[in-house]
Amino acid sequence: MQFHLQKNDNQTKARAGKITTDHGEILTPIFMPVGTVGSVKAVNQQQLKSIVKAQIILGNTYHLYLRPGIEILEQAGGLHRFNGWDRPILTDSGGYQVFSLAGTRKIKEEGVIFQSHIDGSRHLFSPENVMDTQRSIGADIIMAFDECPPAGCEYIYAKKSMQLTHRWLDRCIQQLAETEDKYGYTQNLFPIVQGSTFKDLRTESAQYIASKDAAGNAIGGLSVGEPEDKMYEFTELCCDNLPTDKPRYLMGVGTPWNILEGIALGVDMFDCVMPTRNGRNGMLFTTQGVINIRNKKWATDFSSIDEGFDCETSNFYSKAYLRHLFISGELLGGQLASLQNLSFYLWLVENARKHIIAGDFKSWKEAMVVKLKQRL
């Protein structure tokens, strides 16, 4: 995997770049749709390519490990073969899910023992077996196994957790060094900066992660409940301590304005369930602002869903029709809203990139943040 930095913005820390993987190129900054169990909810792979214009999608180790299970994924020849997505795939390590989804889990030096949310069965995730699992899934980008402490945790907890994450990282690196790429193409590790909202810990963690010279680096443990200004402050601190010649990935972020601010702070990659999850609940992100499509005011608004850009599918339909689909509980509502939101997110990062290259990113970003936050 290679990262080619194409342009540094003069007025912000934004960058435009190009990641080259064995499954193709990714132009940055980029947003990555989340395909938890190997499917971006309500959207098929042809739609992801031709309508959303996704360049890379996420899979989730925890979910894929439970269903369909590693044996089936190996028999299929990996997730790309299984779901037909032939562009890059990044897999979350499962750490975050184990901590946030499972009712009972026990963290030990060895790893985490947790219960399946499906049948309550007990499992161990260790740095070693999570690397093996991501190899079997066939990720182009493998995330390190980390502990993600909750927002507002005590300093001492955050410090010990960070240290554990660092020791686990070394074991991840070791395991990958001792195993081979599973399906012939390169599988690259991204370590994760932790340290909660403590400056010294975040600095220490970023520097430790940076010292590993990985293909790319991620910032974890943000957007977990802390105030937005804290998220920006610690994103910047991490970016400042991570290598400039490697892509930086801010995990689980966020709203359209979060993404624009993150880009301005030096982030290259983002993922979030928000466009699909909120979409299924009737919340639309558009170039003109945010829409609650269930609102009565849209009942007779026959204008296109988002007149600001040309998504051939979502914008073929009117606000009134989409509202009707939601009010009537029609499945098509979730599909169209997800297509709209994902297409918009990809439009957003594509345009951020254009403006970085054109040299007017800062003024564009400032105007867009105000516009995109508007409730229509």
Added chain:
Amino acid sequence: MQFHLQKNDNQTKARAGKITTDHGEILTPIFMPVGTVGSVKAVNQQQLKSIVKAQIILGNTYHLYLRPGIEILEQAGGLHRFNGWDRPILTDSGGYQVFSLAGTRKIKEEGVIFQSHIDGSRHLFSPENVMDTQRSIGADIIMAFDECPPAGCEYIYAKKSMQLTHRWLDRCIQQLAETEDKYGYTQNLFPIVQGSTFKDLRTESAQYIASKDAAGNAIGGLSVGEPEDKMYEFTELCCDNLPTDKPRYLMGVGTPWNILEGIALGVDMFDCVMPTRNGRNGMLFTTQGVINIRNKKWATDFSSIDEGFDCETSNFYSKAYLRHLFISGELLGGQLASLQNLSFYLWLVENARKHIIAGDFKSWKEAMVVKLKQRL
């Protein structure tokens, strides 16, 4: 609206024809996907055109009257404008829903008083207002308002019900004669043959309906619980008594083999919720037979969903992947299964047409019926 009969099969009563409407041509025999509230469930209008290759879809008067309501549909300029479907639309009159869905309803000479399944509010459907409603929806083909008696009803009930349906038909014809096409294009009435499973009543009803010289004629009250051989027997009896130079529509039918047998008996048009409803439950119709995709046997079957025809979307995916989507409760499962089933139904009628024109429909049909019924 015009119907051009292109070919009569020599060995069966099958026909190939062409219906011309102001929203385009329909090649018969045809299957019409059901878009109850103005959306074919889980499938968008672009997919209906480019993947399913639907030529006409159904809307339902009862559902559209309740949601979004006639006022909104009129403001939109009709359903075509509202949902973006620019090919022909047929609307069911709401009679069937009023009898089958609503808990409490009262049939009177004037019409039917029923309660909304959404909020329990009381409404009257009469032949006159149902014609007005279908004009407002903007149907190219308007169905007469009829009473659909339950399977196995008494002779005297069936006779009185048929007579009521005939009186209501005259009122429908009168109302349409006194009102204008709502949006500039022609809106055509199809009367409906009733008479349950009584030969004299069915004959009388078909002859009464035939005497009205409508643009097309429908057979209602079948596929409501009677044995399959009864359905075929009465379909044939109705077809034999309906004009040859007008399209014949067998309402609410059915399985792929029902459709092939119906075609052999002289039916030109079909609709059914089966491909979408059963699809959402994991039942697939394919060129090789019927698949319950939830079955464990598909867990590691990485072959395409239906290798017998080239649906670019559904067949892009494997049985193992589709099974995984269903087992995991992913929305994409319902979308892909609906696309498969609808595409297959349209493939089926297109191929029936080809074989009628080629002159080998009977042998093809007999082989297909055996094949399609197989449980894989």
